[in-house]
Amino acid sequence: MSRRETAWFSILLLVAAALYVWNLPLNGWGNGYYAAAAQAGASNWTAFFFGSSDGGNGITVDKLPGSIWVASLSVRLFGLSSWSLLVPQALMGVGTVALTYLIVRRHFKASTALLSGVVLLLTPAAAIMFRYNNPDALLTFLLTLAVYLVLRATEDGRWRWILLAAVAVGAGFLTKSAQALLILPALGLVYLYAGTGRLSKRSLQLAGALTVVLVVAGSWVTAAETTRAADRPYAGGSFGNSFVEVLLRQNGLGRLLGAEAGGTAGQELLKPGTLRLMVYPSFGSQGSWLMPIAITAMLCSLLIVRRTVRSDPRRGLILLAGGWFLTYAVTFSFMNGVIHPYYLVTIAPPVAILVATGWQLVWPARKWLPFRIAMTLSVLATAVIAFGYLNNAGGIGPALGILALVICLIACELLVLCSRKRAVSRFTAIAVATACLIGPSAFTVSAVNSQHSGVLPSAAVPGSPRVLDSPDPSRWPEASSQELRGSALxxxxxxxxxxxxxxxxxxxxxxxxxxxxxxxxxxxxxxxxxxxxxxxxxxxxxxxxxxxxxxxxxxxxxxxxxxxxxxxxxxxxxxxxxxxxxxxxxxxxxxxxxxxxxxxxxxxxxxx
Structure with missing residues (x-):
C-alpha cells in the first residue's frame, strides 16, 4: 500500500472502531440470555465448555457455544461489564470491515475497496450486531475470513489457504450451526472453477478442506454427545437432551421447515417468498437497502468480465460474493422457521463487495444503453424501497424518504443523459450515492445512539416511537403485548x-x-x-x-x-x-x- 492508501485504510478502521465502540455501555448486558451464559462460563470451566446458561450447569443455551467461549474469556480476563461483553463484538466488526476492504483491494482500486468498507459500515444490521453479543457478529467475521482465504487459494493454489478457510467455516459451525455451512457450495464451486493448477489437485484440496470442516465442527459435538447426561448440563432447545437434536431440529432442518422449538412469543410472522427480505419494512430496513443495486451490479459485472480467462480473480470474486449473497438471501427468503431481521448482517459483506466492485466495472460502461438503463432502474428501485422503509419508520423517516426520492430523480435523469463532462459525471456519482445511502445512514447513526436490549435488537431512525428492543415500555408499539415484552426482554x-x-x-x-x-x-x-x-x-x-x-x-x-x-x-x-x-x-x-x-x-x- 502507498502512504495515502494506508492513511485512508487506517481512517476507515478508526471510523469503524469509533462506530462500534461509541457509547457501548448504553446497551447494558445486550442480550441477557448470552450475557448470563458468558458470566457462567467465566466462573466455571464446565459451563464454559458446554455453553451453560446458568452457573449451576443446569441447561445450555440453544446454540453451540462458539460465541460464548469468546465472551466468557473476555469476562474472565476483565470482569463482568458491558465493555467485556460487547467490545469483542466491536473488534469482530472492525475485523470484518478490514477483511472486506482487503478482499476487494487485491484486484480492484483502493477507492473501490474503500467504498466496500463504507457500504458495510452504513448497513444498519452491522451497526446493531457489531455492538451486541449475539452469535451473528462472530459468524459474519468467520464467513468473511473464509471468503478471503479461499480467494487467496484461487490465486496461488496453496494448501494452507484452503485448509485455513475450512477451519474458519468449522468455527462458524460451532458459532451458529448450519447457518455457517450455507456458504460451502459457493466456496467450493468457485475454487473448482476459478482456482489455479490442475483440476485433480483442486478437487483433492477441497476433499481435504471438507475433512477439516467435519473435524472442527464435529469435535465438540462428539465430545458433548458422548459425555454422560449426569456429567453435563441439559442440551437446551431439545426434547431428548441431545445436542444432535439441537443441531437438526432447533438450528438445522427444523429452522428451515418451521419445526424448531425455540423462538420469541409474538414475533412478527414474515410470509416466506421471493421478496420477503425487501417488502417488510421492519425486516428490510436492517439490511436490504442496496440489494437491487447489488443484484444489478453482479449481473452487469459478470457480463463485462465474461471473455476473460477462467482464473480471472475479478470474476472469481464476483462469483464468490454473488454466491454468498444469493445462497443466504434465498434461504432467508423461503425458510419457514423463526427468522429475525438482524440475520441480514451475514449478507452485508457480499452486498458491500458487489456494490463496490460493480461501481468500478459498470460505471465506466454506462455509455452502453442497456447498462445505463439497468443502472437507472436499480437506483430508482433502491430509492423507492428507501422511501417505503423511511415512511414506515416514523420520526424523521418520512422527510428523509422524500429527500431520497427527490435526489434519486435528479440522479436518474443525469444517468440517462450520461454527460461526458467530468464535473457532471462526479455530481451524478455523488447524487446516486446520496440517494442510496441516506436511508441506511440514518438508521445506522440512530442505532449507535440508541439503547438496545433483549433478543430482538433492531435499528430505527431518530425519533421513531416503534422499537422492539428498548427497555423503556413507552417506546414499544402500542399493539405489543405484555407477553411479547416479557418474551423479548x-x-x-x-x-x-x-x-x-x-x-x-x-x-x-x-x-x-x-x-x-x-x-x-x-x-x-x-x-x-x-x-x-x-x-x-x-x-x-x-x-x-x-x-x-x-x-x-x-x-x-x-x-x-x-x-x-x-x-x-x-x-x-x-x-x-x-x-x-x-x-x-x-x-x-x-x-x-x-x-x-x-x-x-x-x-x-x-x-x-
Missing amino acids: GHAAEPAVVAELKLHASRSRWAAAAPGALNAANYQLAAELPVLPVGGFNGGTPFPTLEQFQEYISSGQLRYFISRRDGADISAEAGFAGEVTAWVREHFNAQRFGDTDLFDLSRPLAIS
Whole structure:
C-alpha cells in the first residue's frame, strides 16, 4: 500500500472502531440470555465448555457455544461489564470491515475497496450486531475470513489457504450451526472453477478442506454427545437432551421447515417468498437497502468480465460474493422457521463487495444503453424501497424518504443523459450515492445512539416511537403485548428480590429458579449468583421435570423460586415451566415485591 492508501485504510478502521465502540455501555448486558451464559462460563470451566446458561450447569443455551467461549474469556480476563461483553463484538466488526476492504483491494482500486468498507459500515444490521453479543457478529467475521482465504487459494493454489478457510467455516459451525455451512457450495464451486493448477489437485484440496470442516465442527459435538447426561448440563432447545437434536431440529432442518422449538412469543410472522427480505419494512430496513443495486451490479459485472480467462480473480470474486449473497438471501427468503431481521448482517459483506466492485466495472460502461438503463432502474428501485422503509419508520423517516426520492430523480435523469463532462459525471456519482445511502445512514447513526436490549435488537431512525428492543415500555408499539415484552426482554430484576438472594441463597447450587431463560438471566446478572431457567429459553424445554425440580429442593440445591403476578409470564409459564410454577404456587407461600412473587422453597406450606 502507498502512504495515502494506508492513511485512508487506517481512517476507515478508526471510523469503524469509533462506530462500534461509541457509547457501548448504553446497551447494558445486550442480550441477557448470552450475557448470563458468558458470566457462567467465566466462573466455571464446565459451563464454559458446554455453553451453560446458568452457573449451576443446569441447561445450555440453544446454540453451540462458539460465541460464548469468546465472551466468557473476555469476562474472565476483565470482569463482568458491558465493555467485556460487547467490545469483542466491536473488534469482530472492525475485523470484518478490514477483511472486506482487503478482499476487494487485491484486484480492484483502493477507492473501490474503500467504498466496500463504507457500504458495510452504513448497513444498519452491522451497526446493531457489531455492538451486541449475539452469535451473528462472530459468524459474519468467520464467513468473511473464509471468503478471503479461499480467494487467496484461487490465486496461488496453496494448501494452507484452503485448509485455513475450512477451519474458519468449522468455527462458524460451532458459532451458529448450519447457518455457517450455507456458504460451502459457493466456496467450493468457485475454487473448482476459478482456482489455479490442475483440476485433480483442486478437487483433492477441497476433499481435504471438507475433512477439516467435519473435524472442527464435529469435535465438540462428539465430545458433548458422548459425555454422560449426569456429567453435563441439559442440551437446551431439545426434547431428548441431545445436542444432535439441537443441531437438526432447533438450528438445522427444523429452522428451515418451521419445526424448531425455540423462538420469541409474538414475533412478527414474515410470509416466506421471493421478496420477503425487501417488502417488510421492519425486516428490510436492517439490511436490504442496496440489494437491487447489488443484484444489478453482479449481473452487469459478470457480463463485462465474461471473455476473460477462467482464473480471472475479478470474476472469481464476483462469483464468490454473488454466491454468498444469493445462497443466504434465498434461504432467508423461503425458510419457514423463526427468522429475525438482524440475520441480514451475514449478507452485508457480499452486498458491500458487489456494490463496490460493480461501481468500478459498470460505471465506466454506462455509455452502453442497456447498462445505463439497468443502472437507472436499480437506483430508482433502491430509492423507492428507501422511501417505503423511511415512511414506515416514523420520526424523521418520512422527510428523509422524500429527500431520497427527490435526489434519486435528479440522479436518474443525469444517468440517462450520461454527460461526458467530468464535473457532471462526479455530481451524478455523488447524487446516486446520496440517494442510496441516506436511508441506511440514518438508521445506522440512530442505532449507535440508541439503547438496545433483549433478543430482538433492531435499528430505527431518530425519533421513531416503534422499537422492539428498548427497555423503556413507552417506546414499544402500542399493539405489543405484555407477553411479547416479557418474551423479548425478560422482566427486570426486582432489587429487593436480588437483595434476598444475596443474603440467604449464596451457598446453594442455584440461588433461585425462574420460568424462562431471560427472566432467570436478568436475576443471575443482577445478583451474580446462579439462577436456574425452568423450561429453557421460553419455558417449552422439558428441563427440569417436576420430579427433578422437587429433588433439587429436597437436596438443598435450590433455595428460591421467582415468578410474576401480573400475567406477564404467560409464555414462560406455559408448557413445562407452567407445570413447575403451578406446583410451587400450590405448595409454598409467596413474599410479594411489587409485581414479583418470591417463594422460599425451604419453607413449604404446612399440611393440614
